Amino acid sequence: MEWRDANRMTALTDLTLAAMRDGLRARSFSAAELAQAHIAAVEAARPLNAFIVETPDHALKAAAAADAALARGEAGPLAGVPLGIKDLFATEGVQTTAGSKILEGFVPPYESTVTAKLFAAGAGMLGKLNMDQFAMGSSNETSAFGEVVSPWRARQPDGALSNRVLVPGGSSGGSSAAVAARLCAGATGTDTGGSIRQPAAFTGIAGIKPTYGRCSRWGVVAFASSLDQAGPMTRDVRDCAILLQAMSGFDPKDATSLDAPVPDWEAALTGDLRGVRVGVPREYRLDGIDPEIAAMWDAGLAWVKDAGATVVDVSLPHTKYALPAYYIVAPAEASSNLARYDGVRYGLRVNEGGSLDAMYEATRAAGFGPEVKRRIMIGTYVLSAGFYDAYYRQAQKVRTLIARDFARAWESCDVLLTPTAPSAAFSPGDKADPLAMYLNDVFTVPSSLAGLPAMSVPAALTATGLPLGLQVIGRPLDEAGVLNAGFALERAAGFAARPERWW
Amino acid sequence: MSDAPFTIRGTTGDWEIVVGLEVHAQVTAKSKLFSGAATAFGAAPNTQVSLVDAAMPGMLPVLNGECVRQAVRTGLALDAEIHRISRFDRKNYFYADLPQGYQISQLYHPIVGEGHLDIEPEGEAPKRVGIERLHLEQDAGKSVHDAHPAMTFVDLNRSGCALMEIVSKPDIRSPAQAGAYVRALRSLLRYVGSCDGNMEEGSMRADVNVSVRRPGAAFGTRTETKNVNSVRFVMAAVEAEARRQVDVLEAGGTIVQETRLFDPDRMTTRPMRSKAAAHDYRYFPDPDLLPVELSETFVADCAASLPELPVAKRSRYVEALGLTPYDAAVLTAERETADWFEALLADLVRRTGKPATELAKPASNWVTGELFAVLKRTGGGIEASPVSPEGAAELLALVADRTLSGSLAKQVFEAMVETGDSAAAIVDARGLRQVSDTGAIDAAIAGILAANTDKIAEYRGGKDKLFGFFVGQTMRAMAGKADPAVVNDRLKTALAG
Secondary structure (H helix, E strand, O other), X not given: OXXXXXXXXXXXXXXXXXXXXXXXXXXXXXXXXXXXXXXXHHHHOHHHOOEEEEOHHHHHHHHHHHHHHHHHOOOOOOOOOEXXXXXXXXXXXXXXXXXXXXXXXXXOOOOOHHHHXXXXXXXXXXXXXXXXXXXXXXXXXXOOOOOOOOOOOOEXXXXXXXXXXXXXXXXXXXXXXXXXXXXXXXXXXXXXXXXXHHHHHHHOOEEEEXXXXXXXXXXXXXXXXXXXXXXXXXXXXXXXXXXXXXHOOOOOOOOOOOOOOOOOOHHHOOOOXXXXXXXXXXXXXXXXXXXXXXXXXXXXXXXXXXXXXXXXXXXXXXXXXXXXXXXXXXXXXXXXXXXXXXOOOOOOOOOOOOOHHHHHHHHHHHHOOHHHHHHHHHHHHHHOOOOOHHHHHHHHHHHHHHHHHHHXXXXXXXXXXXXXXXXXXOOOOOOOOHHHHHHHHOOOHHHHHOOOOEEEEEEEEOOOOOEEEEEEEEOOOXXXXXXXXXXXXXXXXXXXXXXXOOO | OOOXXXXXXXXXXXXXXXXXXXXXXXXXXOEOOOOOOEOOOOOXXXXXXXXXXXXXXXXXXXXXXXXXXXXXXXXXXXXXXXXXXXXXXXXXOOOOOOOOOEEEEOOOOOOEOOEEEEEOOOOOOOEEEEEEEEEEEEOOOEEEOOOOOXXXXXXXXXXXXXXXXXEEOOOEOOHHHHHHHHHHHHHHXXXXXXXXXXXXXXXXXXXXXXXXXXXXXOOOOOEEXXXXXOHHHHHHHHHHHHXXXXXXXXXXXXXXXXXXXXXXXXXXXXXXXXXXXXXXXXXXXXXXXXXXXXXXXXXXXXXXXXXXXXXXXXHHHHHOOOOXXXXXXXXXXXXXXXXXXXXXXXXXXXXXXXXXXXXXXXXXXXXXXXXXXXXXXXXXXXXXXXOOHHHHHHHHHHHHOOOOOHHHXXXXXXXXXXXXXXXXXXXXXXXXXXXXXHHHHHHHHHHHHHHOXXXXXXXXXXXXXXXXXXXXXXXHHOOOOEOHHHHHHHHHHHHHO
């Protein structure tokens, strides 16, 4: 390959979705070229283990269709854009595992609503992205297909890259790693308690979890039904708006889907925050907060003021109960949602002992990883007779109180600004204690419990050169406000860092 | 002494029985409770299964509004409280024919609350049985254990079909009441159109809760006999289980609260294979489904869509049409019969211009007599009747205008059943018209009297019974077509000499 070609390919993988869209329409490059450049990047990045399955044919076919549509002048909004798809989304004819052995080899005969919408808009699929098993995890260490390696490496004092492997966050860690490493400009993620926002923060990209019900859950392997929401992960806020718009919309096949119009979110991006009241929840100022996180937060508050916003102090008094409530509600729902993986109809079956119960036990013992088993056990326990009232019912009450906290906050502010995660990315094995891992969700879980739109925007680097993210939380259905605040922060932060290629 | 309608005389004294029934009725709907799959009975295994019914990953339930409508209509027919907000819960357990690993049901907030059903048990006074609740739930699939020596096959056609579970209060005190309750409920469901009531196909089955007690004492421990699928078996299960409990108690034992099965071959109950531990179903609200909120308009529309129900219809037949309570009960037992009868009566009124009050009794007699006899012979229900209500009205109109006598009408009806021709056509073709012409009848009578002078003497000597002989002879001479009233009248005159 000549150097110019190589440069051109690199340049194509550096493009944002918006730039791809504009370049394709201007015929600066073809969708086929765009697909090939990304397919090559995906192949070259296998050490990251971001993909469980690569689907170059899918991307090329979509590119060919896009080129033809572009020639006719009738291309869809995402025509020719190659995307990564989290392996939680059922993709017709392409293995869908949710990162678990129990679904290894499972090829759905149906397409999830979200991916169907993306493909109908002209996007292609580069492959299925690795993830924490059944979306349970914050580091991608629970995947049955090997952990995803972050493209980021810390810088040593001498300026050299450390060899220490870092996690890409989770559960959408394949998504965050692939977008940050320029394997795709956009990927789907899902967020139950922070699974879009925390990995976005860990890898220096943007990601938004919309209002619960914005994106259909039909065809998304369920973790915790009342919390699961799909959303986009991209390198900037504009791309989040573009991709979210294509993913959203009412779906009669999902009873919890919102029958609300999908606004033009991209058009709402002005960066002008005049008249916007930005709330700072005092309960998020944790004792012993990482000074680098605190500094980023302060910088973020300065930036929004510069953009015209006023900053107000607010209280979310039940914040400290959010994490315990979440780790009751989510496992409870999961323990029931995962009952269908029983070896009877699809996926793994381990026949041992000759009885139905023995088959169940052997199949589920072999098919589920330890974290999934832990949560099934927690969930089973909290729903059991005699414990239901003490745990599940109490947690639901807490959930109501947390939603009320936010509703009260909206009386005095329009969006909330907080850090996304309490730390930068850590290394695999650093949080071997599950409770330490769960604490990573401390800032993201409350808004999940309340079903609110929330996004993470890359805001700063640590002293060792690792990205940190700011979280913007908004009112129900106010993705426009969230995205615009994110847009203002992004512009002010001027975050331009990218992982140096070592793979 | 007990004033209960049914007691079991044990060796230590009398026992009363206390029964509550949980009836599972499959909702008549084209598709399942939470999926678009079809629900026809008898389809090839696993051909009526959607991705949702098979619990494929990522599939979600969406509530079928028609099932909600039918549940509300049924609740209204049971004079029950309709809950404006209800909710679905998950009942978690593992079984091969339960693909989700949970059944979606309504434990905490059922769609229908308390109501009642009026029953008329055979040989007992009418009674009102309380309804505790009615809720919607999914059916499970079917496990087939006997198709292979080592394997169980699973048919998911039924998986996800909508069931109404209708729970009675423990108000039932005899096997006859239990039977009458199931019959009345089945009839009501068929009137409402919310369930076809087909017990052979499993569209309706009952779980029978039975306990026994000393007269007036507190309720005893109950057992639940599952999936009893006919009225006769429900009655038999109640009696067999009650007698078993009495035997256990009188032998110094205690009743264990357990689930049992009815054995129709031996007419006894036996414990279900006990699963190692008692199930903890871990009910919790299904997070895939929103609460069901019913508007007043929706409930009002459901009420407006209800037909006249059996109890109201029966009293109208007695009060407005002058039928006997017995005939009214027979005609209203099945909606199809009542509809048929009403169509016949309406057409008869139209044809004759006579009031329904005058025509109802002969029409009722004809339906419950002539028609039912033919149906019994041909072995079909009224929906398979060989004559239409309009065809029958034509026949009965000919009786009403005295074109046909009762016995001629019988002949014509037989011919209608045989040929499918209309009554008028048969009357014309076969000349079966009744003769009321006194000249012809007098001539026939004169001939009969001339040939039987000895019998005339005997009759005049006081042997009144011979009048029948003269009637018969005259009718025979008239080939059965003479108007019997005219024959009677003319004969009396002639014999009086």
